[in-house]
Amino acid sequence: MGSGETTRTNWRLRYARRLAWSDFFVVVWAVWGAQLLWFGDDSERVGVPEKLTTFTVNYTMFSVLLVLAWALVLTIGATRESRIVGAGPEEYKRVAASSLQLFGVVAIIGFAFQIQFSRGYLLVALPAGIVALLLERWLWRQWLNSVRRLGRYSARCVVVGGSRDVRDIIATLRRQSSAGYYPVAVCTTRPGAIVDLPSGIPVEPVAELQAVMKQHHADTVIMAAGHGMSAREVRELSWTLVPGEQHLVMVPNLVDVAGPRIHTRPVAGLPLVHVETPRYEGAGRFTKRAFDYLGALLLVIVLSPVLIAAALAVKLTSRGPLLFKQERIGLHGEKFRMLKFRSMVVDAEARLGELLQRERDAGNEVLFKLKDDPRVTPVGRFMRRFSIDELPQLFNVLGGSMSLVGPRPPLAREVELYDEAAHRRLLVRPGLTGLWQVSGRSSLSWEDSIRLDLYYVENWSLVGDVVLLWRTLKAVLARNGAY
Structure with missing residues (x-):
């Protein structure tokens, strides 16, 4: 893999590392800020009455552990996954949910072992940390959207499909650059049928898919609804992709349907997609x-x-x-x-x-x-x-x-x-x-x-x-x- 290809395909890792470091600094600010605000300089050892517990809480050590645990749950919660960063609410939901789960676990441990944490300290650290994390992610998203308009930090895609479907997908992805999919080529079973594409988008037979992906440093294949391939051919095409490095995305024949209305249910090997009917009462x-x-x-x-x-x-x-x-x-x-x-x-x-x-x-x-x-x-x-x-x-x-x-x-x-x-x-x-x-x-x-x-x-x-x-x-x- 050449240096140019490495640069293009490793954007996910580089961006995740940037998010990890900035998440860490935000959590440090929130936790240590809460400690200083609540206890001032006298927070090295804050005890509790003997009749309540046999533990004395060292809040400096506790803050260090809380920072490390918070950074860990943000990683475990997949809050930096490339599929969710940059667009949609899922990134923010995972950040908030992971943070709330951590404090829930802390509360359970405190109750189980009779450790009397300062409620005020936790009530300051939790909302301050969540708000700061969401703001930090929003600022990173603004930067990411700006560079994605230039075609950087995006999945480089080869679109497989028929004429009209391909044109619509390319137009949509270029218009919504913040989604992070940048079309670079088209593969089809009927190369002569693809017309009126934006300049610079080559059209090749689907049999040349791997060669096209290598030539354009693509890492994602987008299958349009009218791709004209059988289920067996699509499955065999997926086998040619490098696991973990190349991705397959299917575009169903559904337009303008939001995620909450869509539910996927596998039945006997068939990925059935349930689309809820909109309701306007109740x-x-x-x-x-x-x-x-x-x-x-x-x-x-x-x-x-x-x-x-x-x-x-x-x-x-x-x-x-x-x-x-x-x-x-x-x-x-x-x-x-x-x-x-x-x-x-x-x-x-x-x-x-x-x-x-x-x-x-x-x-x-x-x-x-x-x-x-x-x-x-x-x-x-x-x-x-x-x-x-x-x-x-x-x-x-x-x-x-x-x-x-x-x-x-x-x-x-x-x-x-x-x-x-x-x-x-x-x-x-x-x-x-x-x-x-x-x-x-x-x-x-x-x-x-x-x-x-x-x-x-x-x-x-x-x-x-x-x-x-x-x-x-x-x-x-x-x-x-x-x-």
Whole structure:
């Protein structure tokens, strides 16, 4: 194996080592910081009454053991596995779960051997350590995502499949570089059928797979749904891969289905994939409504200075009503009045027909939003840039017509153009924010808007809502796609 190949294929080990060292320093900071905070300088030996136990706890030694144990459980818990780092919530879940399990074991040992640990010391070390570890992993993820956009620190992949499937996979992986899969070549049973690939992607017969992988220093084979090979041929292909160094990834014919809905169950050698049908009633809907109400109430209280300042700015700089009320379509096709701070001139609706004839947003046949709309006031332009004009929709959320997170609330004329798939957006309440907000906002095409909304509808989770609210804050501050 040449030096170039070694450099490419050992990124997993190098990155895991970096995470291990930074994890260790974070744990040292958390544990020793908790000791100094709780005991000060007098923490060499902190005793407990004789009537409670025969042990005297040396907290300096205990801190050393706790640091070593914490670093060990992070390794045992596979928190640095290359398949989970860089994308998705699994890395964070494993870090938190491993840390909680360690402190659970410490508590059990203390109870079993009648050792009276200081509860305050542990109650400081545990949350401080978990928060610091999650922050450290998030910072590493930002660095990893930046270098992955350059094709580094990613699994170099050879895609095996038919024409359309191959193009879709390559386009998706290049668009989502943070996932850590970088396509470098294509192998197929019909080389002449593969067309319209990005430049620099060679196409070779599948019989030359190992030669192609060696030539391009690839370590992963991705089998698309339409690869055209029998089960026996796929199994024999997997035998040609080097165990532990080369990996096989199967892409099933399932799109926009999140992990919680997928369950794999082997039956008589068949890897059966169970896909749960989405449910929109019961406890899940009650939980989401409670989360929406409490979250909107908290945001109204916290953002009340911004709401007051925006209201004064609108009133003092232009004639007309403070709020713009527009009829939108909500849950199950019911109409409601969506609230926004008025960001346009008073006769904006009367001038809409003229603008519709003159210009439509590029690549979007249903949605209409001009980048340089002459109807927008100077104050309105500023509010739109930071989505301040959307804040009155918090009162829609409190009233139950909207949700904090959900599909974009459509106009009636847009719903008239919906096909059957698009109508599924109406199975949940529209949201103040959603995947459309954090993935491009006004710059999205109609097809992308529908795809993102349907993904949310089919795969909703409370944790996902929290993540989307956090991503919305970042998107608003970055002003991505806002106009």
